[in-house]
Amino acid sequence: MKFRFFEIFDYVLLICVFLLVFIGILFVYSSGVNSEQISVSKEYIKQIIFAGSGLVIMVFFAIFDYRKLQRFAPPAFAVLIFVLIYTIIFGRYVNGARSWLGIGNFGIQPSEFGKIIYIVFFAWYLERSENTLPLKRFLISIAILGLPALLILLQPDMGTASVYFPICIAMLFAAGIPAAYLLFIILTGILTIVFTILPVWQESILQKNIAFLSIFSDNRLRLIVIATFAMIGLIGALGFLFYRNKYYYFITWFSGSFTLAFGASIVGNKVLKDYQIKRLIVFLDPYTDPLGSGWNIIQSKIAIGSGGITGQGFLKGTQSHYRFLPQQSTDFIFSILSEEIGFIGSLFVFVLFLIILLRIIFIIHNTKNTFGYYIGVGILIMFFFHFVVNVGMVMGIMPITGIPLLFLSYGGSSLWTSMWAIGLLMSIHYRRLDF
Template structure:
């Protein structure tokens, strides 16, 4: 498929991405300035290089015919999975996760680039499997998600792994899979997280024993409950097959979700580190551990609150320059921006992101190629999840998961991944009639 019309190039999308990237460089520079006004970091220089090279990747990807990627998608996916396995055993450990490979000071986070590979392969499969039975199609798609997600959880990197789920759900919705499958998986995931965090919630927030925790905290009782739920689901499924009664289907549906969720919670409580689970629950009451897990949220909310309407002024923030904010050039970059540019600065970031989301939605709406439509939906799923979780995290509405704010946060791998994703969307737009 050739480029139809160069005027189809999405200049508005490109300008919004460029604007966010420039703002990111400014505040990465600000994050490296100390209380005496002296720059103590060269991260902004690296970010500038990554932005320029990332924009080059964006143009190259947008020019390349995305439809030619489909036939190579499986091979690329297999290679990416092998790289994830290699990273798990031979990668470099950073902040408790073995997520990086590289030589010397140069390294890449394979799990970031795998997001694009995953989107491409899942889009290819969903576009080619329209004639398969819906449940079979959903299960295969879930396996495509589960492989990279599981390998990343083994690193362990909960934040990056969590991005794969919303991408999957949005792409399945666009692909026309029944909503009961999509919402079933979402409900199962939420239940699994709740079951997994109940014991920690009791000790951290509730400070008193509860019946639910006593039951779920006992492995033997939990296994008995799982067996009972699964048995009920199987019996109801048989009843649906024999008697053709719809309510048997929904009984099987609910009990099956509960059984799988509880099973996943038992596994997750053994895979995830305690500090990771504590991060997920401490946002309910940061003051329960103000100098530990709650410190990051408290300092971030303080920085955002002190910015007021128009901020304290560029390079005049206190929380960042006195080093109260942790990970201030990556996870908490929006806190610095809000402190120095205030509500108006935050609003500017929101507007630029809104432009990106609406332009991608417009591309999804107007493209007549299902493969392209699914790719664009995967990209918006990735970008929106990063945006909503990071902003919610720094404002104290969501748990801290180490998810960066794409285009603003410091980091080459995440920036290049986002740029490649935007390049794919622009390439899809370029090839429309």
């Protein structure tokens, strides 16, 4: 029995996770040390507690037969939706978003845990709908995605909401949904972002008025455009219905995407605050607002650049210890790491994440259970998206979205979610030959 217990754990994942969490604790501690080398924050103590409790969560879900989650998936998703609604109404404001629940100093972020619940529920649905018509399956999948993503966006927490979209696309791709449907989501998402940020881009970066761009800021013109594209889409749908010509299909496809994107951009402008929208574009030229939205990117790039090859040494970074870098224990933890242990240390972190991702691919490839396969795909994309977006963000090559670097950034919700995911992966791997 003891031997079987130790067989449960995937030691490649375990070693990589332990190393990342340990590095994270070190630099959460470093982020709380001031220029006089005095620790002014107890976040590292909390992070140690989060890591210890996260280990318990990981072990529990590694031992637990993940296939039993199928019976709990629908009620868990229903509870998630209720909690997200409750959070919008009664949650705490943190960094401009009402996305936290808690008592006293203890707080959790339901949308973080929601990512795993969403993955499990969506995997449950995809497995049970394999014989459903692709279009119906796709539309129901979009509804499953849209409900939690919209509620999180209403908090408003654009960064966390954005994680749900690549997870959905990857799991739909794994489920064999036609590429045209997936491209429809991708195009609509890209157009929504572009249409939402164009008014702010015109005002903040271009700094001149272009008559054509008024259709993206004037609600009356927007409604006219939406009605026009909707009518074109309806005509295209009728044409395809009667003539079965692909020409009409593509008309419907493009016009539908534009219609949804224009409508979503109106919602985006209403829900998102100006500074949140500005974060999406300020990376193009952070010096347009060097003391405002561009400040984080500028200071982060200075920190990374000053690290050089070997770094300035642990606790010897200037950007963090002189408090030039905001949110340095959470979203910008990689900036401190790069400043103090340099390119070599950063490369070591890159390698650890690469090993984790490759190991997840190995687990996905070898499992015989469809439910486990879908869960593995969802977790893979969650880890990949968090890593690429966070590192790209601190390097100034991607927008600032407030996405933490998993295992390293300070925060119990993020770390517990990551450890939960690792536990599920171990459970899937241990039972890889079971259907």
